[in-house]
Amino acid sequence: MKTNLKDLVSILIGVIGFIIPFFLNIPGLSEAGHVALSIFIIAAIFWMLEPVPIYATSIMVILLQVFFLSKQGVLFPEVTAEYSPDSYTEFMGTLANPIIILFLGGFVLADAAVKYDLDKNFTRILLKPFGSNPKFIILGLMVITALLSAFMSNTATTAMMMTVILPIIAKTEASDPLRIGIALSIPFAANIGGIATPIGTPPNAVVIGALSNQGIDIAFTEWMILAGPLVVVVLFFTWLVILRMFKPETDSIPMDFEGKFQKNASAILVYVIFGATVLLWVTESLHGIGSSIIALIPVTVLALTGILDKNGIRQLPWEVLWLVAGGISLGISMESTGLAEWIITNIEWSIFSPVFMIIIFSLVAIVMSNFLSNTVSATLLIPLALSLTTSGAAGEGFSLVLISLVIGVSASLAMMLPISTPPNAIAISTGTFKTKHMTRSGFVVGIFGLLMVALYALFYWPIILN
Template sequence: MSKSKLAGLVLGIIGFAVPLFVTFPGLSLAGHFAMSIFLLAAVFWMFETIPIYSTSILVIFFQVILLSSEGFIDYSAMAYTPLPYSNFIATLADPIIILFLGGFVLADASVKYDFDKNMTRLLLRPFGSQTKYIMLGLMLVTAILSAFMSNTATTAMMITVILPIIARMEPGDPARTGIALCIPFAANIGGIATPIGTPPNAVVIAALNNQGLDIAFSSWMMYAAPLAIVMLLFAWQVLLRLYQPATEVIPLKLDGNLKKSRNAIILYVTFGLTVLLWVTEGIHGIRSAIVALIPVAVLTLTSVFEKNDIRKLPWEVLWLIAGGIALGISMKETGLAEWMVGSIAWDTFGYLLLLAIFGAVALIMSNFLSNTVTASLLIPLAISLATSGVIDGPFGMIMIGLVIALSASFAMVLPISTPPNAIAVSTGMVKTKDMITSGLIIGLVGLTLILLLAVIYWPFIV
């Protein structure tokens, strides 16, 4: 075990133990247990003492034994009414998890039938062969795909597209770095555009749902997609200026045709229909999680997606999200979140400054930690700011939720910030210092823009 993991193990256990031995005034017994779980999870997630998804599983496990009505603690004479244990384990089937499951099935089926690859080649053709427009095309396609597929898989797929392009460019051409960087950036940015784009969105949406706030698929896109488009164009310009292409034109060979087998066609139709129903949720009102069952049902009943494919789904990501949702539930139910935010005089900060603080903290944290973990740790605190009246009720809750989710996705300074960044650096085409420079610019402008939207745009459409 490495030193940092060992440090995490020790700190995590200490963190878990402190609330068991120290009594914090104003916090209930259940709140103390919830704090133990929170500290353990926070430390383990930060130090990656154990894989982040197993920390999530541990969260649910401890909640069941310490905080549920079927657990080991007798809360009968206390103010806290323990939730049935099924509430904690039900986070694994939360509507947002089902939504992600539907997304995963679509994405993995697309990979299986090379839909992602061939679609990319088709979509790239209209962008011609001028270096700067090729780059724009690459970024747009990456962003669109990563809005519906995992950012990581999209990046990996796009890397297979750009490596041959880069190989055909002059060895000293700065645009090689630009092109290698544009992919992870576009994937990170594209992830914010839809609820299923990236896991932090899920954690935030689930937390809002638990407050009785439904966020329709189409509403999320109204909030976040414009930001994604603007930031994509901005990132394109930043990379073009930092890494001016030495050659105007790159000869492209983009051969790829959509497969036409029965299974592939079933996939295309299902994919199209599902996405159409998702983005029009505002019109027909069918919930996105229900729509998500369409690909799961259709693709499995037609054997387009088979048993082995189901086994290969990224289940650990669903566990990770579920743990984040569960953590929020226990922090809210036990009063821990309220107690934690209650110790700071937030009212002195002002609304915008408050959003700025949460946005900046999310941005900084997620540069070093998993984006989902960042959202999981921050959203319970943010929600209780709203429930305790520091910021304005449901509207404020949505604002601060958006700020956290979106800021977490703008963390792209380091190779460790996101898996797409790690992949780009691993190609050897990008130096970490290049990533820091452009990632910092995009992150800071992104955060500023988010705060701007919170003032001039969201209030009018929420």
């Protein structure tokens, strides 16, 4: 275990933060609420300062809750008027939450796709109709990146697209701003594309998981209808921003990609399963079979046929599932101990208009996730938003789903810095552009995104939700 001074200090701050509420008596907050506050503080500090990996913090959160807040824990074995403790299975069960299973299905599918080069060939085939004009090539790259990242991880999509764009970049003049435009278009499109489906990126899972704890289930189709149009608009705008800021000098790029789909039996099976699963997901509202149930189909078939083998299972990104599960689990106790509500009622929300609150939540989410993990940002904000609505503090015009969506979507709109998202980090590592290019264009996209979130939350989402 390697630790440096900064990490040790961070851990110390976290532990002190954890201990303090035990010695306080905060009026209006239940005893259990104090404990939940302790857990919230240590989690928030660990997630923000990252002395340990963020998934490790999530695992710890689950343990702390089982240990201190569950019915089987040491502090609250009895149901009292103030607090009726959840069973420990509630906290542990977040690991098998339907949204986690949905993600598992997504991981397995994406893995199989990568193994059989489906993503690469798909890209090459789809890129052809966009011709050789650099403007349209960038558009093509962005559309394909967004499409893929809606179903695969944004990061893996970006890495794959780098293998596509690096040869293109190598063919252009070193002074041509086109290079910057192309290199920026990929991470931006990947970040934005992740918003489009429930499995696009983990913050979406946090939102859906939190809502399902409230008894609100969002169908795959419904999410796509809610988020899809926003993705299209923001993506198109980003394309315009990139063209304007980094105007291509050359007017033609020779493209000579050949997509060759593998034709062996396993590959064909993967194509069929991929296509069928996606089709079943996007038509959830027609047939009514839950997307997480459908997600088990590819997992099962790929395991039965040996395409998903023992090593494949071992190499799945389990840490992401723990990360999301810990986040959902934290939300449970913040809610049930009354902590979230206590935080909320300390602010006189009724003086703010819904528009103002939507903008504030969106802005806070965007700013936070520029510096923190997007999932962590959503995790920390969602419980607050939930109690804001369930406590009635916010008044009319402020629905649970609406504000959760605002947070979930906004968390993915942060792309100003290399550290904002892993796709940003990959893109800048190529050395094709400088941080200032990313910051400037990412800022414009972020502001536009904020505006769009507000407009959609005010005018479009209410129509769909009602």
